[in-house]
Amino acid sequence: MADHRAQDKLAFLLSLVPYLVDHDRVSVAEVAAHFGVPQSQIRDAVRLIGVSGIPGETAQYQHGDLFDINWDDFELNDQIVLTNRVAIDDSPRFSAREAAALIAGLQYLSALPEHADRAAVASLMAKLSRGASAVPSSLTVEATATDGTLALIRESVSTGVQIEFCYRSAQGEAQSRRVDPLRIESFDADWYLRGWDHLRQGVRTFRLDRISEPVITTEPITFRAQDVTLPETLFEGSPEDLLVTIDVVPSAAPLLADYIPAGAVTTEIGGLFRTTIRVSHYHGLKRLLASMSGMATVVEPAEARTAVAEWAAAGAARYR
Incomplete structure (x- = not known):
């Protein structure tokens, strides 16, 4: 016994x-x-x-x-x-710096609507703090101008109601939109909201820094992320898109994958890849080429070459 x-x-x-x-x-x-x-x-x-x-x-x-x-x-x-703790702690541990970096990343993820279950994230951060080989450094993620919008999007998801805001397009047109938030994604230095747009009756992508006056409505959310099949690419083409032919260095060509339409022909000319990209307006083209300085050149149409050349000249003039 x-x-x-x-x-x-x-x-x-x-x-x-x-x-x-x-x-x-x-x-x-x-x-x-x-x-x-x-x-x-x-x-x-x-x-x-x-x-x-x-x-x-x-x-x-x-x-x-x-x-x-x-x-x-x-x-x-x-x-x-x-x-x-002894015996069971013999497995490798994160260093204090590694744990601090992971905790900072989790703090940022907890702000995104698809990670609205912040209790689980908080629990994981606590475990990382306890399991590190030393006390992790105190780190916080720097606040940005879009944090207020992110907070409202998170509230919209957690309360199950739609969010409404004024959206300014790249052409400068402002329009009221009412959206079911589905996902937050980043592309380069910009953040985007993908949601079900009740005005367009479909999935649309909104750049967060073009959203103003966001408010929580009383209308219940119609679609959640699990109810909608989101496209693999962040940007979807439309019949109004502009086609632009460019020359790009081979090493930078993968950066344009989201802009190259299906069926586009790519040829090699003088050590460069010549291909066609799709943009919604020439303003977006200017921003794209600015991020690829010295790696891409507009070939045609003439309007695109002129728009990019004038924009670059105006920028250079500010340094004189």
Whole structure:
């Protein structure tokens, strides 16, 4: 009978220790409810864990070879906090810098609507902090002008209502839009909202820095991300798009993959790739070529060459 009791106690401890490791701070009452045992049994087990461990290199139980607990918190507040873990911590750990970088990335992701379950993200950040080889540096993600819009989009998703805003197109036209937010994506340095546009009755892409006066409506969301098949590419063509022929260095050609229409012919001329790209307006073409300085040249039509040349000349004139 004694052997069975010892085996049961060992099995319980083997289950309890990983549970405590996985929780940064937990009350005795919570642990007892989780395992379905009396609170007194949890307290006895915690005291036993406090004198358990493995012998280190000296083959003796030194302080670092034993589990340690915040005894003041345990005795005064009935809270269990492991301050030193042994044996199960032999697996490789993130360095403090690696953990800090991951935590900063998670902070940024928690702002996006498709990651609206921020409790899970917060739990993962806490685990990264505890599991690092040293205390991670305190990092925060710099706020941007679009953070307010992101916050409203996140609220729209979490509350299940549509968002309405004024959208200024690249041509400078402003129009009111009412949208079911589906996904936030980045392209180069810009952020875009992909959503179901109730005005156009279809999926549309909106650049966040062109959104103004966003407000949460009282209309329930009609479509969520799992209800709509989003195109693989961020930008979809339309019959009004302009076709432009360009020469581009081979190493930069992959950067234009989203702009090259299906069936476009690419030829090699003088060590450069000549291909056709699709743009919605010449203003977008100017921005695209500015990001590929020295790597791409407009061949035709003449209107496109003129628009880009005049824009580049105006920019250069500001330095005189």
